[in-house]
Amino acid sequence: xxxxxxxxxxxxxxxxxxxxxxxxxxxxxxxxxxxxxxxxxxxxxxxxxxxxxxxxxxxxxxxxxxxxxxxxxxxxxxxxxxxxxxxxxxxx
Amino acid sequence: xxxxxxxxxxxxxxxxxxxxxxxxxxxxxxxxxxxxxxxxxxxxxxxxxxxxxxxxxxxxxxxxxxxxxxxxxxxxxxxxxxxxxxxxxxxxxxxxxxxxxxxxxxxxxxxxxxxxxxxxxxxxxxxxxxxxxxxxxxxxxxxxxxxxxxxxxxxxxxxxxxxxxxxxxxxxxxxxxxxxxxxxxxxxxxxxxxxxxxxxxxxxxxxxxxxxxxxxxxxxxxxxxxxxxxxxxxxxxxxxxxxxxxxxxxxxxxxxxxxxxxxxxxxxxxxxxxxxxxxxxxxxxxxxxxxxxxxxxxxxxxxxxxxxxxxxxxxxxxxxxxxxxxxxxxxxxxxxxxxxxxxxxxxxxxxxxxxxxxxxxxxxxxxxxxxxxxxxxxxxxxxxxxxxxxxxxxxx
Numbered sequence: 001x002x003x004x005x006x007x008x009x010x011x012x013x014x015x016x017x018x019x020x021x022x023x024x025x026x027x028x029x030x031x032x033x034x035x036x037x038x039x040x041x042x043x044x045x046x047x048x049x050x051x052x053x054x055x056x057x058x059x060x061x062x063x064x065x066x067x068x069x070x071x072x073x074x075x076x077x078x079x080x081x082x083x084x085x086x087x088x089x090x091x092x
Numbered sequence: 093x094x095x096x097x098x099x100x101x102x103x104x105x106x107x108x109x110x111x112x113x114x115x116x117x118x119x120x121x122x123x124x125x126x127x128x129x130x131x132x133x134x135x136x137x138x139x140x141x142x143x144x145x146x147x148x149x150x151x152x153x154x155x156x157x158x159x160x161x162x163x164x165x166x167x168x169x170x171x172x173x174x175x176x177x178x179x180x181x182x183x184x185x186x187x188x189x190x191x192x193x194x195x196x197x198x199x200x201x202x203x204x205x206x207x208x209x210x211x212x213x214x215x216x217x218x219x220x221x222x223x224x225x226x227x228x229x230x231x232x233x234x235x236x237x238x239x240x241x242x243x244x245x246x247x248x249x250x251x252x253x254x255x256x257x258x259x260x261x262x263x264x265x266x267x268x269x270x271x272x273x274x275x276x277x278x279x280x281x282x283x284x285x286x287x288x289x290x291x292x293x294x295x296x297x298x299x300x301x302x303x304x305x306x307x308x309x310x311x312x313x314x315x316x317x318x319x320x321x322x323x324x325x326x327x328x329x330x331x332x333x334x335x336x337x338x339x340x341x342x343x344x345x346x347x348x349x350x351x352x353x354x355x356x357x358x359x360x361x362x363x364x365x366x367x368x369x370x371x372x373x374x375x376x377x378x379x380x381x382x383x384x385x386x387x388x389x390x391x392x393x394x395x396x397x398x399x400x401x402x403x404x405x406x407x408x409x410x411x412x413x414x415x416x417x418x419x420x421x422x423x424x425x426x427x428x429x430x431x432x433x434x435x436x437x438x439x440x441x442x443x444x445x446x447x448x449x450x451x452x453x454x455x456x457x458x459x460x461x462x463x464x465x466x467x468x469x470x471x472x473x474x475x476x477x478x479x480x481x482x483x484x485x486x487x488x
Contacts, residue, residue, distance in 0.1 A: 009394075054391055057389070059452075063452055067454050082451060084451070086389075086390040086393060
């Protein structure tokens with residue numbers, strides 16, 4: 001099972017945890033697995049077409065899936081997926 | 093055994109000497125290219141003044157460093173020192189032991205050169221006070237005197253004098269950055285003091301740019317502070333940021349971050365960007381056209397529910413300190429050219445787990461901003477960010 005790191009803004013949608021272990025042989029399967037288990041993440045991760053939302057960056061280990069094979073990028077059990085949203089806090 | 097004076101006399105008999113007038117003629121009518129002029133004195137003597145165009149190889153490092161200055165052993169090499177003795181000894185070593193075929197020592201050294209009224213170069217240096225203040229920088233080879241002079245000449249703009257801006261301002265002032273620009277339209281509030289360490293209890297209600305200026309001057313009165321008590325927007329950004337060498341982005345909202353990105357790509361100014369939320373921080377350096385830009389990393393802003401910058405959010409008080417000091421470090425690296433800047437890489441810091449994660453950031457060949465000729469980016473296009481205010485309002 002791959003490890004999925006959940007960013008702070010999505011943690012309320014997955015019961016407050018920082019990491020999930022999810023089955024799947026590619027990025028699409030793993031992320032759809034997250035959305036099935038935690039339906040609140042569905043619209044945050046995916047467009048209605050099933051593609052990833054453009055504002056969600058996903059990395060397999062340290063590489064952006066946009067430069068790999070997107071949702072088709074292969075994922076092994078020892079891989080880590082990082083879901084990364086933009087943050088803008090600074091002067092706060 | 094001969095005395096020291098006898099030895100120098102003997103050596104001067106077997107090496108070739110040259111009069112300063114001949115060296116002057118050689119350097120002033122453009123034949124200097126074929127000749128290497130080397131100052132063999134100590135560092136502090138060279139720094140005080142030296143012959144124009146001279147390379148510096150202290151006699152103590154002659155054998156190990158001369159080949160860097162004069163790689164061709166058949167080339168004409170003229171050595172000089174203060175009065176002509178050390179250069180004679182060095183010329184002898186080069187001739188006898190290192191196989192240089194055409195070495196000369198200048199008679200009377202730089203003293204006679206100056207007596208003849210010929211010009212010397214006085215390199216820029218630090219005042220005794222600066223030498224003391226920055227002594228720990230001068231001891232690190234990656235900074236040294238050259239790096240310190242670069243810092244003193246540099247102009248760094250801080251977007252925001254709050255959580256991130258405070259530590260950046262304090263440490264860059266301490267490091268000797270020559271000019272610090274501060275952009276912030278806010279006043280110091282009691283709730284800021286949990287993390288905004290440039291401000292103090294007795295300055296509550298004071299504009300942040302004034303309060304930060306006081307903190308900066310308290311650490312290093314030589315720093316020039318440029319204050320902009322305003323919010324940066326499309327109408328003033330070009331005017332404010334032009335002329336700065338590096339910009340530190342600690343903006344608290346997405347429209348400003350996109351606007352800053354577009355304007356800095358247009359002007360070719362590097363941005364050291366950080367953001368913080370709760371216990372998490374992100375950091376990257378965007379150097380226009382050398383690496384990706386902010387829009388390559390985040391092509392589209394998130395919707396309001398995933399964009400916590402719309403309202404006030406909690407943050408661990410020390411987190412902007414951690415991230416701000418990483419920003420200050422990257423600024424110093426960019427200014428001095430030391431090390432590997434965080435270009436094309438995004439650093440994530442999780443304070444609760446005490447982990448750093450590094451992700452790769454690629455340039456987007458179709459980036460709407462940085463894939464184009466900067467001259468083609470129009471004022472109207474900068475910071476285009478449709479409906480942002482509307483959805484921030486919707487998020488309440």
